[in-house]
Amino acid sequence: MTTNNRTPIEPFVVRDCTLVPISTGKRAQNLRELRDHLVTIHPGSIYYHFWGGLLRPRFGDPEYNNDFASWMRHGLHDSVLAERVGIIDPTDFKDIEELRRELIDVIEERLDETEFVPWAKTDQQFHFIRSQIVVFDTHKRIKYPGDLATAIPNMTVGSIFYHFIDAMRRSPEAVNDFSSWLKGFQGGYKKLIDRLATIDPYFISLTELREQLSLLFKEYFEGE
Numbered sequence: 001m002t003t004n005n006r007t008p009i010e011p012f013v014v015r016d017c018t019l020v021p022i023s024t025g026k027r028a029q030n031l032r033e034l035r036d037h038l039v040t041i042h043p044g045s046i047y048y049h050f051w052g053g054l055l056r057p058r059f060g061d062p063e064y065n066n067d068f069a070s071w072m073r074h075g076l077h078d079s080v081l082a083e084r085v086g087i088i089d090p091t092d093f094k095d096i097e098e099l100r101r102e103l104i105d106v107i108e109e110r111l112d113e114t115e116f117v118p119w120a121k122t123d124q125q126f127h128f129i130r131s132q133i134v135v136f137d138t139h140k141r142i143k144y145p146g147d148l149a150t151a152i153p154n155m156t157v158g159s160i161f162y163h164f165i166d167a168m169r170r171s172p173e174a175v176n177d178f179s180s181w182l183k184g185f186q187g188g189y190k191k192l193i194d195r196l197a198t199i200d201p202y203f204i205s206l207t208e209l210r211e212q213l214s215l216l217f218k219e220y221f222e223g224e
């Protein structure tokens with residue numbers, strides 16, 4: 001049985017974050033221009049347009065989870081392409097470059113299918129934005145794994161984004177910070193780590209992700 005008293009080498013440092021949008025100066029008015037820019041655009045722009053919406057204020061449920069699909073539907077009025085791009089899950093790819101290639105492949109396939117290249121109105125161009133992540137120390141520390149069960153429900157959505165989503169970009173193993181920290185207990189929390197690996201954060205809101213994590217940790221430690 002896993003105990004709640006195994007002290008790691010260092011406590012878990014709770015951080016918060018926000019994504020600061022930065023204009024790239026690049027824009028697309030039609031699908032071909034979008035494809036051409038995607039070949040060379042800063043990887044941070046692809047990251048922002050897939051993940052940034054989670055940290056932006058939203059009113060109601062978004063129709064699509066990434067900005068590319070949303071523009072294809074509302075700017076280009078191509079619902080077929082929007083659906084294809086809308087189901088791309090960035091967690092299925094090992095890095096941004098693989099995600100870039102998949103996005104370009106889907107667009108090129110659509111270009112081959114259509115006789116005319118779809119255009120958007122001048123005031124509906126796609127503006128490529130990249131982001132700079134700004135990280136804050138909350139000065140909160142977690143010494144024992146069991147304390148995560150009470151700490152996570154009180155974390156901000158920025159903390160959830162940083163430790164569960166952005167961590168996958170930062171980690172060579174593409175794992176969240178909670179799992180990385182728990183691995184320091186020499187196998188004592190393998191089942192918990194395995195359960196964390198089953199959570200796909202992309203098609204849910206950060207609030208829903210926090211609820212899923214809270215429930216998972218609560219059930220795990222209460223079940224001991």
